[in-house]
Amino acid sequence: MTKVSMTVNGRAVSGDVEGRTLLSSFLREGLGLTGTHVGCDTSQCGACVVHVNGQPVKSCSVFAQDVAGAEVKTIEGMANADGSLSVIQQAFQDHHGLQCGFCTPGMVMSAAALLKENPKPSEQDVRHYLEGNICRCTGYHNIVKAVMAASGQDVSQIAAE
Amino acid sequence: MHNFDFVKPSSIADAVKAMGQDGAQALSGGQTLIPTMKQRLAAPSVLVSLTGIKEMQGVCMGEGGLHVGAATPHAIVAREAKSHYPALAALAGGIGDPAVRVRGTIGGSIANNDPAACYPSAVLGSGATVVTNKRKIAADDYFQGLFTTALEEGEIVIEVVFPIPEKAAYVKFNQPASRFALTGVFVAKFASGVRVAVTGASQNGVFRWTDAENALGRSFNAQMVSGLTVDASEMIGDLHGTPAYRANLVKVLTSRAVAAAG
Ligand SMILES: Cc1cc2nc3c(=O)[nH]c(=O)nc-3n(C[C@H](O)[C@H](O)[C@H](O)COP(=O)(O)OP(=O)(O)OC[C@H]3O[C@@H](n4cnc5c(N)ncnc54)[C@H](O)[C@@H]3O)c2cc1C
Ligand code: FES
Ligand code: FES
Numbered sequence: 001m002t003k004v005s006m007t008v009n010g011r012a013v014s015g016d017v018e019g020r021t022l023l024s025s026f027l028r029e030g031l032g033l034t035g036t037h038v039g040c041d042t043s044q045c046g047a048c049v050v051h052v053n054g055q056p057v058k059s060c061s062v063f064a065q066d067v068a069g070a071e072v073k074t075i076e077g078m079a080n081a082d083g084s085l086s087v088i089q090q091a092f093q094d095h096h097g098l099q100c101g102f103c104t105p106g107m108v109m110s111a112a113a114l115l116k117e118n119p120k121p122s123e124q125d126v127r128h129y130l131e132g133n134i135c136r137c138t139g140y141h142n143i144v145k146a147v148m149a150a151s152g153q154d155v156s157q158i159a160a161e
Numbered sequence: 162m163h164n165f166d167f168v169k170p171s172s173i174a175d176a177v178k179a180m181g182q183d184g185a186q187a188l189s190g191g192q193t194l195i196p197t198m199k200q201r202l203a204a205p206s207v208l209v210s211l212t213g214i215k216e217m218q219g220v221c222m223g224e225g226g227l228h229v230g231a232a233t234p235h236a237i238v239a240r241e242a243k244s245h246y247p248a249l250a251a252l253a254g255g256i257g258d259p260a261v262r263v264r265g266t267i268g269g270s271i272a273n274n275d276p277a278a279c280y281p282s283a284v285l286g287s288g289a290t291v292v293t294n295k296r297k298i299a300a301d302d303y304f305q306g307l308f309t310t311a312l313e314e315g316e317i318v319i320e321v322v323f324p325i326p327e328k329a330a331y332v333k334f335n336q337p338a339s340r341f342a343l344t345g346v347f348v349a350k351f352a353s354g355v356r357v358a359v360t361g362a363s364q365n366g367v368f369r370w371t372d373a374e375n376a377l378g379r380s381f382n383a384q385m386v387s388g389l390t391v392d393a394s395e396m397i398g399d400l401h402g403t404p405a406y407r408a409n410l411v412k413v414l415t416s417r418a419v420a421a422a423g
Contacts, residue, residue: 002167019167019208020198042196049260055236056260061195065167066188066210113259131340132258 004068008033009077017064023057024048026064027074035075035105039134046133049106049113050074056113058132075105078112088112088150095155097146099137107133111147120151123158162198169210173217173319177294179209180315187211187317189232189269192261211268217319220245225290226325231268231318238267248329248422252283252347255333257340268318271303274310274366276397277341279333281367286331286347286358289323306365326351328381330421332414334361336401343401344410346370348418354378357415362407363395373415383416 004021005014008031015030024041027033027050036059039047043061050059051073078086085093088111098104107130114121114129121129126147127140135143141158149155165184170176179185184206188194197203211217217232220241227245229238239254239262256262256270256279270280271291284291284300291298294317303311312318326349333345342361349356355377357370376385391411396404 019165020162022195041199043192043261046258046260052263055263057263058260061191062264063167063188063191063195063208063210066169066191066212068169110259129259132260 002065004064006064006068006070006072008072009074019063019065021064022060023050023052023062023064023067023072024059027059027072030064033074033076037102037105039102039106044134045103045106046110046130047103047106049109049133051109051113054113054116056110073109075108078108088115088147091146091150092143095142095146095149097138097143103133103135103137107135107143111150114147115151120153121147123148163201163204165205166207167210168207169213171213171215173214173294173317176209176211176214176317177315179207180317182207185209185315187272189266189272190234190264191269192257192265193269193273193275211266211317217268223322225322227323229267229321229323231320232266233268235262235265235267246323246325246329248326248331248347248349249283249287249323252279252331252333255279255331261340267321271321272310272312272318274304274308275341276307276363276366277336277339277343277361279331279342279345279360282342282345282347282358282360283323283331284321284358285367285369286349286356287323287326287329288349288351288356289321291318292320292322293318301369304367309366324351326356328422330418330423332418332421334410334414336361344407344414346411346414346418348377348415348422350377350381350422355381357418359411359415362397362411364397365395370411370415377419381419381422383419386412386416386419 001016037047039045048060186205188208188210211232217230235253235256242250291303329349331347333342336343344361347358357373360367391408393404393408396407398404
């Protein structure tokens, strides 16, 4: 076991890990932050996306020790300081961007990364950026709509499907 | 996944030393190796992370062209190579998805030499040089078939040096489920001639389509490809496409790449 330290959602944390401990396992089992979901565990589905030093990363495909010292942000760190939902999260609720919710943490983290890079994306930009996030419920339409709405764009012309 | 000792050296010298241990293997972005280890198809006893080595990071112009550090993630190449070698930057920006591009690296991609990977076509199509801790390897000697390269046990790719062509383009026909190339073609026009490298199509991995190179060397025009035929006998056949389908894609994508290169 090796001690690993990092900052998660603004809080300094540390824990004992093995070489093979994935960032997803460290977050979920080590820190109890079970908001990060593991869907495929093979870097295909994006449910486990978190931010590492501000960039989206599939936490099932990086070892905890490889990101020692990094700033990590998970879905638990997305709400506003007063506990209310962030703009992106609220938009997912308002536009019915989730059904079972399993993909949602990864979707929200990827969407946040997109909007930081591209504050006013086109519908095509959103679909393209979310290519690595798979949803088995919604058919994506309302997810795209939610992300467009979160960017402050008028989505009234995007039909509900 | 079997357990292992994780080491993260900060210099090439220390990485080479760590790679000398029994059962050691290099880890770069982990986008291929970690899933492979989960399937127990790889079980290194020591994993040597290359992501902490500054000398292996980044993109810069230098002797022989554009130097890309082996541990440079695709997202950085997409951004920083843009003004020097736009076709290479565009290729890097089209690999996988945003999260894969944040971690996955050129060194990992060409060490792995997946038959459907994008980078091998740019390296071969540009006539780039693969620089390791031991030697410099010309792209034509480096790729040796499916998942096979000239790399020896414990050898580490340090950087790849790309000569800059007059014109170039990469056109990828996406396999939407895996986000790899169903087939992809990289075309580069140099003063000395044209190079055409094809990925995703052949059972032997990336290859140069020399008939097209000769035709395009006479005139760099998409129509030069229309009269050529591609031998389907060595092409991959799977549920996504037959060998004949891929052979046709090679031709179509080569024309498109020539047109895109302008
Ligand atoms: C969902 C998904 C989609 C993808 N789509 C594409 C795509 O469209 N096109 C494409 O080209 N690729 C694609 N990839 C592959 C990805 O882009 C990476 O390039 C690839 O995973 C290898 O790079 P890595 O840095 O992750 O290497 P790793 O997984 O860390 O290593 C791969 C292999 O290379 C060895 N290695 C790593 N670095 C070195 C080095 N410097 N010297 C010697 N050996 C080394 C390792 O030991 C290992 O055997 C995709 C991957 C995923 C998960
Ligand atoms: S759980 Fe990580 S990509 Fe699916
Ligand atoms: S809401 Fe169920 S997987 Fe996306």
